[in-house]
Amino acid sequence: MKLNIILNAISANYQCKIINPKQINSEITGVEILNPQKKPTIYNPDFIYIDSAGVSYSLPPLLLTDSQPADIHDFTTIIVTKSDSLIDVQNLIMNLLAQENQQTLKLSDLSLMAIKSPSLQEIVNAASEVFQDPLIIVDNTYKVISSSTNYDVADPLWKRIISDGYAPYSLVVEMNKIVTDSNPHDQLAPFYVKRDLSPVHELAIKLTFDQRDIGYIVVFSKPTKIGPQHLSTLPKVAKIIAEVVIKTPNFQKMYGDMRNRILESMLDNNDRQRITTLMQSANIKIPLQCTAIVIKLNPAITEQEIRYYAEQVKSAYPRSYYNHQKKMIYLILPISNTPEKLTAIKELATSLHLIVMVSETYSDFFDSPKFIDLCRQALDVAHTTNNEQAFAYSSKYVDYLVLSNVKNTNLLKFIEDSYIASLAQYDLKNRTELLRTLTSYFTNNRSLKDTAQDLFIHRNTLTNRMAKISEVGNIDFNNATELFNLELSLKINKLLTNAPI
Structure with a gap:
């Protein structure tokens, strides 16, 4: 000791x-x-x-x-x-x-257990038995990655941390202050974290591996004073737990670059105070302008391929905030989405056969989860409407995003039928392409020249078709409101029938 x-x-x-x-x-x-x-x-x-x-x-x-x-x-x-x-x-x-001799024997058993590759939960429960106190393990974002389950803890702070999945901001600030003031030559020394939220004591220690901080252990004692056995044993327990943590399959995901952890924290919780603290501790400035990017991967992709794609993306944008979950890669670029800045992601999309959705530029970094979610929804709409592209902006799908969030499909069907049902019936009966012609007309910004080229027909043929569309659908092409409703009906039709845009 x-x-x-x-x-x-x-x-x-x-x-x-x-x-x-x-x-x-x-x-x-x-x-x-x-x-x-x-x-x-x-x-x-x-x-x-x-x-x-x-x-x-x-x-x-x-x-x-x-x-x-x-x-x-x-x-x-x-x-x-x-x-x-x-x-x-x-x-x-x-x-x-x-007491230390007894705990040394327990530590020996814990070390032997760690060699057998136990689960993180098993090693944390066993570690809590060493000094008969519950444990919470948090990573560097103060997200809970494990907690002991072999003690019935009535402490309100414990319950709050387990429920929220994160240590509260006040505890984060206190820990940061203590760590900052601690002796840099004694990094594994446990330290008290005194909190008014809890009727019992807390104790914390850095969780390190190869001189790299990967998180903290927080001990919540029973309503008794934390004793010397905690101070002497906790560093040894932390070392054993760290060796188990690094063997977990998602270790790199949990303990990668700080920007990765910041984005993961944003996607999971988006606590502005916590993320600000993390950025300050890593000396990362909050970006003034951002672009969110979501990359859709093939559902059959392997983990090895995901890692390969991830490395390609991170190499192209080393200062990006990166994370991947459920066959999706998420990026926040601290730049405006000017064409020259996005050249690399366009090239990757083409060469790696990826589907990339890009948001517009935004100024509030903490709005990133909203723009990422917008890109995800745009990808879903692109898939639903059979219009997935290697590279696209979410703004292209704004109308479809609004329509896709309308839960009343009967209303959508009513609007659709009110304007284009007669054209669809005429096409079916006469084997014409009035509906396709009208769709091309709006896709080409109502340019007769571009529409004719798109359909590979003569300008006069197109003029005749437009006249027939006006007659069959009772459409006045000089009425702006009617044109808006007509285009809206076409988009509803594409959304409901999965027709190409």
Whole structure:
């Protein structure tokens, strides 16, 4: 057990004076009472030696006594306590070491368990048994990735974190403050997180692997004071849990680049305060302009292919906010969607046979989930209307997005029939293409020249068809309101019949 943990435990329970606390990080393994009849020849640097008789001889590296020696060496740490407390302090130290020995055995079992590749839930439950307290594991976005389930915890803060899936913002701020103020050379030292929200204590420690912070462990003790066993054991437990966490299949997804975690957090929760804190901690400025991109992948794609596509996209836009879920790749580009900026994604869409939907430029970074959702809906509409393209803007599908969110299909059908039912019936009866001609007319912005070229017919033929459309459908092409309703009816028809746009 670390000497500083023992010293803190002594100071918390007894009046004492600590002289030359220079070895506070040394590991203590035992206690020995000095015998005035037998002068030690060699001192064990890992022992605390107890002098209750005021014996005069060379001082050991660590000494517990009830009387301060006359000569004190710089290399000796001395704990001076009252005479009537000396035996109690001695017993306290021995009990602490005995508890640690028991926990060392439990840690050995935990290490053996970790070798057998348990689930994260299993290792967290086993770890909580080591010091008989529940645990919550959060990643660097303070999202809960696991929590022990073998304790019935009545603590309101615990319930809130488990329910929300995130540590509350106030806890995040407190942890950030403590970590910032902590000794950088003692990164694995546990630290208290005092919160008014909870009637019990909390304790936190960094979860690291290969000197890389991947999250935190937060311990919620029962309504008893957190003891030295937490302080001594928690770093070792954290190391074992970290080794299990990195073996989880979605480790890279959970602990990738900070921008990846920010976007995942936005898609999952979109807590403005939390995301702002994450960006500040990573020294990332909030973009002034953004473009959201959703890339639809083939449903039969393999995980290996997804990783390949992901690397291609991230290579093209290294400063993008990236995430992939359910055969979709999500990007937020901190740029405006000018043609030159989107050249790379267009080339990727063509070369990798992807379907890319791009939003318009927007200025509020925290609106990104809305624009991503808009792109997702646009992809669904493009698929429904049989008009998927390698690269498209969501603005092209705005009308269809509005119509697709109308739940009253009877109303849509009524509007459709009111304007184009007669044309559809005429085409069916006479084997003509009035409806197709009208669709092309609106697709080509009501240009007769472009419509004729699109249909590969002569201009005069088109003029005759338009006259027939006006006659059969009772349509006045000089009436703007009527043209709007007619185009709306055509779009409803495409949406309901999955016809090509």
